[in-house]
Amino acid sequence: MGSNTQAKSKEVTVLLTNFIFISLISFYLIFLVLAFFDSSSLRTHFRPFTRVLRRIWPFVTQKMLRDVKALNG
Structure with missing residues (x-):
């Protein structure tokens, strides 16, 4: 059992x-x-952020590159 x-x-x-x-x-x-x-609902959801990301992306990558170089010596 x-x-x-x-x-x-x-x-x-x-x-x-x-x-x-x-x-x-x-x-x-x-x-x-x-x-x-390419769902239209996702496209319209993320669209407001693309302009912001295009503006800040170079600064973000430069800062990350600086931080990595500082960590490595």
Whole structure:
């Protein structure tokens, strides 16, 4: 009787783990499809930040380069 309970418990654990794994993989696949196949909702969501990033990007990369050089000697 104890062995049967353990087998059921293990089966439920495996099913729950598989469900969570499949759910996460599905979520990531949907995100990849939206991100890489030019979804209009993502395009309009990130558009306000592109102008800002274009302005600050050279300063960010210069600062990072300076910090890396300072760390290396």
